[in-house]
Every structure is written in structure tokens, then in C-alpha cells.
Amino acid sequence: MDSSKLNHEGLLALDQPLVKVPLEQLKRAFRSSQKHVEKEMAAVSAQLESALAKAAAKPDEACSAIDATLSRLQGLKRKLAEIKTEEDLYVGRTKLRLEHLAEMTRISSADSExxxxxxxxxxxRILVDYMLRKGLSTSPAKLAADSHIEVAPAHRLDFVDIELFAQxxxxxxxLRRRSCAECLQWCSENKSSLKKMKSTLEFSLRLQEYIELVRARNLPQAISHARKFLTPWSDTHMREIQQAMGMLAFSPKTACGAYKALxxxxxxxxxxxxFRADNYALNSLTLQPLLHMTLQAGLSSLKTRTCYQPPTRNINCPVCDADTFGYLAEKLPCAHHVNSCIVCRITGRIMDADNPPLVLPNGQVYSSWALQDMALRNNGAVTCPATGSTFHVSEARKAFIM
Known part of the structure; x- marks a missing residue:
């Protein structure tokens, strides 16, 4: 198979979020503008009807109502202009990202510039995504700017979503400061999408607020909170609500397992x-960093059963190195190799006709280059790394690869 040929589908398979993220943001901005227009137009219609009713009897009040209506329409115009700017940003970002992916389909050789x-x-892009997921902010922005994947004049990021991860x-x-307010506001802004996803995040947040009120022994407010925010979920979360009500009879230091867990x-x-899982799902982001998924695509082609056996680990194999990449390949299937490839455990180099394998008297196999190099440095003596036994290099027998 010609290695210079490209598998475009394979290369672009992990890049779906690149286009989906701005598309989801565009849809969200459109829904926001639609709701805002409907709300404001309903209010404007009510004001106009009131003004017309007062036009004959109270012309001054009617004029004041019309002025208020005009002011409200001007505010709506400014708001729509802001939303239009935001939508243009997402449309432009989507176009640039599609052009970037389309460029890949026009490249026919892996050797080309x-x-x-x-x-x-x-x-x-993948490195910036990884750093953003790890909670970094300055380094990803610097890398994006240095890598020319940023639009400098407007300081907007084309191919990375720093604003999304910052939010x-x-x-x-x-949430780590034990505040649900910010997350509840996010749930309100994305209520329809979360409902389609059948997300239970809002219920979990309201339940946690209730738990904190019970913990503080503010029982009257806890009951009021439950009536207002938990009972609307009774159709789907009755068991959790009933258990939550039982907390009123228990102390925060209780040893009862069910309530101790709450x-x-x-x-x-x-x-x-x-929240992180719902946010990623809402924006079509993968739960795993793209860096991990990209590395796993390559590690799966190298993994063998011997990679996790200490005696047969290869010093040059990334899968054999459990401290760096080996843990990423633990759940991956082993690669399918039609032809076996024998690798020297001393040098990490492949044994072939130019570097044939030699068998020591104890049955251990190493490459001729490794044993000859060891013999030159030790007056013909070679020490088996696996057993510690020492032999003369002349005792090694040549093996033949079938």
C-alpha cells in the first residue's frame, strides 16, 4: 500500500466537533433572538392597544404610551444588532472551518508541503483543545496566536473554542465553591436543548440546593424550596424526592447510608x-480530549499482547511505556499483524536478515548487533538481561525467521 496516499475520511473523522460547535452556538443565538423578539413584540402590541384605547379620552397618556413603545422598539433594534453581530461571527467561523477541512480533501500526498x-x-488545534480541557487559559491563547489559528484584528479564535471553555x-x-446559581442560569439559557437531551442536571442542582438548606437546618425554607422546585419533577424523580423529604428527620452527621450519601x-x-458531560454533549464535543483519541488511533496499530508483559517490553514502543502512553491503550484492541515482527529487547531494533536473531544457551533471543556490541566491550562475554547469566558470544546460535 502506498503510504503517500491519504485516507481523508480517517483524518477528518475526529474533526466533526470543529464544525458542530459553532453550528450549535449559531442555533442557540437564533433561538435567543427569536424568544426576545416574541417577548418584546407581545409587550409592544399590548402597549399600542392600551394607547389606542386612551387616544380619545386621554390623548396625553396615549402619546406617552406611544413614546414608551418607540423607546422599547429602539431597544429591541439595538439588541437584534448585537445578536446579528454574534450570528455573523458564528457563520464566519463555520465557513472558515469548513474551508479548512475542504483543504484536506484537495491534498493527495502525505509528502506534500x-x-x-x-x-x-x-x-x-488538538493541543489547544487539550489544554483548555485541563483548565488552562493563557497557554492555549498564546499557542493559538503563535500557530496562526487566530483572527488577530478582532481577537477572535477561528479554529478553537476558548470562549466556550472559559464559560x-x-x-x-x-460549583466547586458550592454555588448553583451560575449553572442554573446556564440551564435556563439552554432549557429546550437540555430537555431534548433528557438531562437531569437542573433537578440535581435544585436537589443540591435543598440538601444545603437541610444541612444548615433551615427546615422551613427547605420545605418551601422543595414545594417550588422539586415537586415539578415528581413524574420522573418521585423516589429521589421522597428520599429527600426523609432528610428532614436526619442530622448531617447521620450514619444511615442512604442519607449519609446525600x-x-x-x-x-x-x-x-x-455539567461538563451535558455541556460537551450540547456542543457536540467529545468526552475524551481529541489528543487522547488521536494518540489512541496510532497506539491501536502498535499494541500487542506482549506490550503489557514486563519481560517482553520494547524500550522504543510507546504502548510498552505504561507511564506515558500505555494507559491510553489499555482498553484498545490488539493490532492485527499478518507477519510477525521480532524486536530486540536490548536495542529495540527489528531483527531481520541484516540483524539476525541469536539464541543464547538459556533460550533467550537477542539481536546479533546487540550481542556483538556487548561482546566487544566485555572481551567476548555477554550477559543476558533477563536472567543475569553470562556466556561467551561464540555460544550463541543463529536463529532463522520463518
Missing amino acids: AFTRWSKTRLS SRRIEDA FDDGRWEMLTEQ
């Missing part, structure tokens, strides 16, 4: 993880 340039841009980080930090501070971290 165009592919090298495109790959560097893609690598920068996510603010909400996660608020009072556990670890629930805040669970809420953070639930």
Missing part, C-alpha cells in the same frame, strides 16, 4: 462532572 502545513494547524470553567469553579460533599464534584 500542503499536508505538512495542514497537519501543523490540526496539531495546534465552562467559570461555571465549574462556581449529605456527602463529594456530590459537588459529581455535579461538576454532570
Whole structure:
């Protein structure tokens, strides 16, 4: 198979979020403008009807109502202009990202300069995505600017979503500070989409607010909160609501397992993880960083059963190195190799006709280059790394690869 040929579908498979994220943001901005227009037009219609009713009897009040209506329409115009600017940003970003992906389909060889340039841009995007997921802010922005994947004049990012992750980080930090307000506002802004996803995040947040009120022994307010925010979920979460009501009879220091779990501070971290998962799903982002998925695509072609056996690990194999990449490949299937490839455990080099394998008297096999190099440095003596036994190099027998 010609290695210079490109598998475009494989290369672009992991790039779907690149287009989906701005598309979801555009849809959200459109829904926001639509709701705002409907709300304002309903209010304007009511004001005009009131003004017409007063026109004959109270002309001054009618004029004041018309002026208020005009002021409201001017405010609506300004708001729509802001939303239009936001929509133009997402449309432009989507267009640039589609052009970037389309460029890949026009590249036919992996050896071309165009592919090298495109790959560097893609690598920068993946690294920025990884750093943003790890909670960094300054480094990703600097890398984006240095890699020319940023629109400098407007300081807007074309191929990375720093604003999205910045918002996510603010909400996660608020949850770690035990504040549900920011996340509840996010739920309100994305209510329809979360409902389609059948998300239970809002219920979990309201339940946590109730738990904190019970923890503070503010029982009257806890009951009022439950009536207002938990009972609307009774059709789908009756069991959780009933258990929550039982908390009123227990102390935060209770040893009862069911209620001890509800009072556990670890629930805040669970809420953070639930928000992150819903946020990623809402914006069509993968749960795993793209860097991990890209590395796994390559590691799956290298993984063998011997990679996780200490005696047969290869010093040059990334899968064999459990401290760096090995953990990423743990759940991946082993690669299918039609022809076996024997690798020397001393040098990490492939044994073939130019570097044939030699068998020591204890049955261990190493490459001729490794044993000859060891013999030159030790007056013909070679020491087996696996057993520690020492032999003369002349005792090694040549093996033949079938």
C-alpha cells in the first residue's frame, strides 16, 4: 500500500466537533433572538392597544404610551444588532472551518508541503483543545496566536473554542465553591436543548440546593424550596424526592447510608462532572480530549499482547511505556499483524536478515548487533538481561525467521 496516499475520511473523522460547535452556538443565538423578539413584540402590541384605547379620552397618556413603545422598539433594534453581530461571527467561523477541512480533501500526498502545513494547524488545534480541557487559559491563547489559528484584528479564535471553555470553567469553579446559581442560569439559557437531551442536571442542582438548606437546618425554607422546585419533577424523580423529604428527620452527621450519601460533599464534584458531560454533549464535543483519541488511533496499530508483559517490553514502543502512553491503550484492541515482527529487547531494533536473531544457551533471543556490541566491550562475554547469566558470544546460535 502506498503510504503517500491519504485516507481523508480517517483524518477528518475526529474533526466533526470543529464544525458542530459553532453550528450549535449559531442555533442557540437564533433561538435567543427569536424568544426576545416574541417577548418584546407581545409587550409592544399590548402597549399600542392600551394607547389606542386612551387616544380619545386621554390623548396625553396615549402619546406617552406611544413614546414608551418607540423607546422599547429602539431597544429591541439595538439588541437584534448585537445578536446579528454574534450570528455573523458564528457563520464566519463555520465557513472558515469548513474551508479548512475542504483543504484536506484537495491534498493527495502525505509528502506534500500542503499536508505538512495542514497537519501543523490540526496539531495546534488538538493541543489547544487539550489544554483548555485541563483548565488552562493563557497557554492555549498564546499557542493559538503563535500557530496562526487566530483572527488577530478582532481577537477572535477561528479554529478553537476558548470562549466556550472559559464559560465552562467559570461555571465549574462556581460549583466547586458550592454555588448553583451560575449553572442554573446556564440551564435556563439552554432549557429546550437540555430537555431534548433528557438531562437531569437542573433537578440535581435544585436537589443540591435543598440538601444545603437541610444541612444548615433551615427546615422551613427547605420545605418551601422543595414545594417550588422539586415537586415539578415528581413524574420522573418521585423516589429521589421522597428520599429527600426523609432528610428532614436526619442530622448531617447521620450514619444511615442512604442519607449519609446525600449529605456527602463529594456530590459537588459529581455535579461538576454532570455539567461538563451535558455541556460537551450540547456542543457536540467529545468526552475524551481529541489528543487522547488521536494518540489512541496510532497506539491501536502498535499494541500487542506482549506490550503489557514486563519481560517482553520494547524500550522504543510507546504502548510498552505504561507511564506515558500505555494507559491510553489499555482498553484498545490488539493490532492485527499478518507477519510477525521480532524486536530486540536490548536495542529495540527489528531483527531481520541484516540483524539476525541469536539464541543464547538459556533460550533467550537477542539481536546479533546487540550481542556483538556487548561482546566487544566485555572481551567476548555477554550477559543476558533477563536472567543475569553470562556466556561467551561464540555460544550463541543463529536463529532463522520463518
